[in-house]
Every structure is written in C-alpha cells, then in structure tokens.
Amino acid sequence: MRAPVAVIRGGGDLATGTITRLVKSGFRVLVLEIEKPTVIRIPVSAAGAIFDGEITVEGVHFKFCKRQEEAISLLEAGQTVQEKSVPVIVDPSMSILKVISPDVLIDATLAKHNMGLSSQLADIVIALGPGFTAPRDCHAVIETSRGHTLGTIQYEGSAKPNTGVPGVIQGHSERRIVRSPGEGFLTPKAAIGEHVVTGQVIGFVDSKEVIAPLDGVLRGLIHESVKVKGAMKIGDIDPRDNKDACWSISDKARALGGSVLEAYCALSGGIKCAK
Numbered sequence: 001m002r003a004p005v006a007v008i009r010g011g012g013d014l015a016t017g018t019i020t021r022l023v024k025s026g027f028r029v030l031v032l033e034i035e036k037p038t039v040i041r042i043p044v045s046a047a048g049a050i051f052d053g054e055i056t057v058e059g060v061h062f063k064f065c066k067r068q069e070e071a072i073s074l075l076e077a078g079q080t081v082q083e084k085s086v087p088v089i090v091d092p093s094m095s096i097l098k099v100i101s102p103d104v105l106i107d108a109t110l111a112k113h114n115m116g117l118s119s120q121l122a123d124i125v126i127a128l129g130p131g132f133t134a135p136r137d138c139h140a141v142i143e144t145s146r147g148h149t150l151g152t153i154q155y156e157g158s159a160k161p162n163t164g165v166p167g168v169i170q171g172h173s174e175r176r177i178v179r180s181p182g183e184g185f186l187t188p189k190a191a192i193g194e195h196v197v198t199g200q201v202i203g204f205v206d207s208k209e210v211i212a213p214l215d216g217v218l219r220g221l222i223h224e225s226v227k228v229k230g231a232m233k234i235g236d237i238d239p240r241d242n243k244d245a246c247w248s249i250s251d252k253a254r255a256l257g258g259s260v261l262e263a264y265c266a267l268s269g270g271i272k273c274a275k
Helices: 013-024 048-052 068-076 243-247 251-268
Strands: 005-009 028-033 054-057 060-064 085-090 104-107 125-128 140-142 177-179 184-188 201-205 208-211 216-221 233-238
Touching: 005 013, 013 028, 013 060, 013 125, 013 251, 028 068, 048 054, 048 060, 048 085, 068 085, 104 251, 125 251, 140 251, 201 216, 216 243
Parallel strands: 005 028, 005 104, 028 085, 060 085, 104 125, 125 140
Antiparallel strands: 054 060, 177 233, 184 201, 201 208, 216 233
C-alpha cells in the first residue's frame, strides 16, 4: 500500500502546521510556493527553503528544488521524518498537476481569495480560510479565524469573511504588527528571537526607519530579498516575550493541520498509508 501524496499550495507558518502533521502521519508531500514568499515567521515556514536552499522545522526537512523533475524524484523516493526531505518548488500556477495526480490538493496560501482553485483539480481538494466555497471550489473549507470555531470544517459553504484585524495576543492586535514605512527592501537591525522595546529601530526600508510598536520578542521578519510596499506587514512582535516560541509551530497552525487531516479522513474513508 503506497503512502498518499499531498500537494500543498503555500509554505507559510500556518501551512507548515498542516505540512508537518501530514508528513508525520505518513503522507508524501510536495510544497508549491511563489518566487519571493512574503512569509514573516521564516524559521517555522517550509517557504524558508526558497531563500536558504533547505530548512528543518520540528524535525521535518524541506529542500528547495529548482526543477519539477527533481521534486518529483524526491517525492517518489518516499519520506520518513528521520531520513527524507519534503520538496519545495516555485509553482504558483500549480503546473505540476499536469504531471502528477495527488490524492489531496490543499490550498494553504491564506490569500483570502481564490487564485485558481477548483474541486476538479484533484480527487480531494481542501482550502484554508475565506475566499472559497465548498463544494464548488473545493470539497472542504477549514475555518482559520481564531475563536471557538477555529478549525471547523465546512463541506458546504465558506469560512468567515476576512476582517483584516490580526488576532489578539495579551490584549494586542494591530499594534503587534510591524508594517513597512515605504517601498523598497528591508535592512534589518534586529533578528528574529531578539527582545525589542517600544520605539526601537529594528531596521530600515531604504532610508526609512522601521520602529518596534511595542515591547516583546521579534517573532517574525520578512526576508531581505523580498520587495515590500508601504504599510505592508513585514514583522510580528509577540508581547509574551517567549523566545523559544519563535522556533515552534503555533497552536493555530497545529489546529489547522489537525482539521485538514480530519477532512481528508472523512472524504477518503480513512487514512490509507504505508511508510
């Protein structure tokens, strides 16, 4: 019995909660990303492999593959947490689906709108967050909004509309988000995991200062090679000041991963995998 193949669109921190859970459950996984991912929590994102060639998140190793053939070869080799790597490729249009037929396709871009996803693209199609309606766009939609409904599965209908308001951590919502003062590239003056204080200059976008909006640990920062725009989210400060959390998958990401696994079980009649 072969291990099922999952293609994941998106390699950010929330997507990586799903990816690692699937890998550890016996799935063979392939990750699709854009050329310059705008991820903030790079240490816990599969997309980090795009920048550095490889990255390991909680024991799962990700490898950037420049060619489809390399990614497919790595996928066909099978994956175990201890020995194998999860291929990550640049393929925003999902052209890989012309070559392989995954058991499940998961849109975890969290783009909040549909960028070409269809329930016809795979036997099982699952989407995270708003912008999708089941069963038209996918077979299941996972709720990503924090609260009692986080992780609930809709087999008919949609997730809650995007509010544009970040989740609250110790009473802080929008204030904990670091936004770009203008257009250009970030030159950081602080590193992920570092404690920062309100008003501290933590970097520059061209010549404009990037200021820490509150005290806490710098949990995320956009990569220096990604061009940013004014008011764009480029960082995240955690007022709980737990440095260890910068290198661990969040509770929200883990919850979403569990829901994706549940949806797959329900739609497939159970996990059929072999290592």
